Amino acid sequence: MGAAPTIRFDPASPVPAVRQITDSLRVQLVNRQLAPGTSLPSVRRLAMELGVHFNTVAEAYRQIAAEGWLDLQHGRGALVIARALPKTHPHDWVEEFRDRLHGLIAQVRAEGAAPAEIAAELRDAAKVVLRS
Amino acid sequence: MKLALVCIYTFLGALMFAVPNMTRPGILFAVPVPADFREGPIGRRSITIFRGLILAALLPLVCALLFAPDRVLGPVSVAAPFLLMLVTGIGFFWQHHTLEPYAVHTQLPREAVLSTAPDRLPWFAWLAAGPFAILTASALFLQANWERIPERFPVHWGANGQPNRWSERNVQGVYGPLVFALELCLWFVAAGLASWFGARRSHLRSALFGCLIAIEYMLGLLFSIIAINPLVSFPVWAIALSPMLFVVPVVIVMIRAAAQPSDPPEPTPDECWKGGGVIYYNPNDPALMVEKRFGAGYTFNFANRWSWALLGSLVLVVLSIFLIV
Numbered sequence: 001m002g003a004a005p006t007i008r009f010d011p012a013s014p015v016p017a018v019r020q021i022t023d024s025l026r027v028q029l030v031n032r033q034l035a036p037g038t039s040l041p042s043v044r045r046l047a048m049e050l051g052v053h054f055n056t057v058a059e060a061y062r063q064i065a066a067e068g069w070l071d072l073q074h075g076r077g078a079l080v081i082a083r084a085l086p087k088t089h090p091h092d093w094v095e096e097f098r099d100r101l102h103g104l105i106a107q108v109r110a111e112g113a114a115p116a117e118i119a120a121e122l123r124d125a126a127k128v129v130l131r132s
Numbered sequence: 133m134k135l136a137l138v139c140i141y142t143f144l145g146a147l148m149f150a151v152p153n154m155t156r157p158g159i160l161f162a163v164p165v166p167a168d169f170r171e172g173p174i175g176r177r178s179i180t181i182f183r184g185l186i187l188a189a190l191l192p193l194v195c196a197l198l199f200a201p202d203r204v205l206g207p208v209s210v211a212a213p214f215l216l217m218l219v220t221g222i223g224f225f226w227q228h229h230t231l232e233p234y235a236v237h238t239q240l241p242r243e244a245v246l247s248t249a250p251d252r253l254p255w256f257a258w259l260a261a262g263p264f265a266i267l268t269a270s271a272l273f274l275q276a277n278w279e280r281i282p283e284r285f286p287v288h289w290g291a292n293g294q295p296n297r298w299s300e301r302n303v304q305g306v307y308g309p310l311v312f313a314l315e316l317c318l319w320f321v322a323a324g325l326a327s328w329f330g331a332r333r334s335h336l337r338s339a340l341f342g343c344l345i346a347i348e349y350m351l352g353l354l355f356s357i358i359a360i361n362p363l364v365s366f367p368v369w370a371i372a373l374s375p376m377l378f379v380v381p382v383v384i385v386m387i388r389a390a391a392q393p394s395d396p397p398e399p400t401p402d403e404c405w406k407g408g409g410v411i412y413y414n415p416n417d418p419a420l421m422v423e424k425r426f427g428a429g430y431t432f433n434f435a436n437r438w439s440w441a442l443l444g445s446l447v448l449v450v451l452s453i454f455l456i457v
Contacts, residue, residue, distance in 0.1 A: 004245045004246055004247040004249075005245075005246045006243045006244060006245050006246060007243065007244050007246055008241055008242070008243050009241065009242050009243075009244075010239075010241040010242075011239040011241075011242070011399065011401070012238075012239045012241075028246070034246065038246075039248040040246055040248065041244070041245075041246060041247060041248055042248075044418060045251070046244055046246075047418045048332055048418045048419050049242070049244035049245075049332055049333065050242050050244050050399070051242060051332075051398075051399030051400070051417050051419070052416065052417075053415075053416045053417075053418070054418055077248065
């Protein structure tokens with residue numbers, strides 16, 4: 001049995017805390033590191049370990065639940081549920097994806113990341129996507 | 133008795149002397165600094181000045197305790213710990229302000245394991261029941277030997293070793309110290325549970341839990357000794373020194389655990405440390421207790437209302453001594 005997945009939060013990042021936690025959870029859900037039937041830690045425990053307010057984690061859980069990844073049952077925590085990935089996207093996702101990717105690249109370049117490092121990360125990401 | 137007092141205050145002085153080594157390498161006098169800063173010239177100079185102040189206060193105090201006439205021994209022994217703490221406080225805040233320009237304000241990324249494994253208490257948690265058994269056994273011993281207890285017996289001794297406070301053989305006088313110890317032990321159990329479930333998972337958390345249990349034993353044994361003393365007559369110096377059996381190991385364990393951490397630093401933002409890095413106040417942090425930046429161990433997050441409830445209950449427990457004993 002592999003190690004339990006971890007979630008990362010960078011308080012120095014300009015990206016809001018809710019967005020960081022949501023993105024981190026979504027990556028693990030899409031990659032099936034968090035499989036259906038897995039329970040997530042309570043809002044209180046995760047907030048304490050990350051050192052963020054309860055509401056930040058609760059909002060991240062709500063956003064992920066709204067996307068269909070989680071079942072939030074009062075008093076029973078957050079349960080990962082099976083969610084089929086749509087076969088086709090309802091609108092032209094390529095353009096939106098490209099815009100967001102270019103925006104992200106511009107952002108990290110503005111923060112000082114070297115183009116070669118960015119390119120290497122993109123290559124690694126492409127390999128992961130092709131494997132999945 | 134003089135020697136016992138010298139031992140206690142020398143230990144207290146050594147404790148103050150070790151203050152710069154009680155925090156992880158990235159914290160010096162509650163200022164976040166590079167990990168190798170304390171080995172550098174500025175860090176070393178700062179530590180030397182601080183320790184020089186402690187020695188300047190400790191040496192005259194020890195001489196006064198050893199050579200002062202009996203009539204001034206009482207005031208000197210009462211003033212000694214306060215003087216040591218005052219000098220430590222002055223030295224600490226002085227060096228804190230001296231080092232502030234060298235502060236490195238970094239906020240490291242944090243990671244949390246996405247696990248729902250229950251946050252179980254450590255295996256040794258059951259030992260917390262021991263002091264209650266000791267207090268119960270002491271009460272039963274007193275009950276069984278009630279007729280042997282003198283009508284009037286000492287419960288407090290001055291610095292010269294002579295008793296200065298007595299109790300009488302009645303329920304309050306005989307069982308009062310045990311009831312007071314029971315309250316204190318219950319408080320320490322509550323504090324232990326609060327520190328376990330109200331702090332982030334780390335090795336230091338286990339060390340703190342163990343130390344709180346050790347303090348519980350110290351209190352249980354000390355007050356049991358005081359309670360059964362009318363029947364057994366322990367030497368006064370032994371009663372005075374008995375807490376050291378627990379305090380010394382507790383201090384060593386906490387200093388070692390805090391100064392050589394195996395966990396990443398606590399995610400406590402620098403701007404939330406007030407009062408020279410001594411008080412932590414962060415309404416956005418759900419933790420009840422966080423790793424200290426001054427001394428070894430944990431401190432309260434004063435933005436968490438449970439910290440006030442715990443501190444308030446401790447004040448009530450301490451004040452109850454006037455009703456109980």
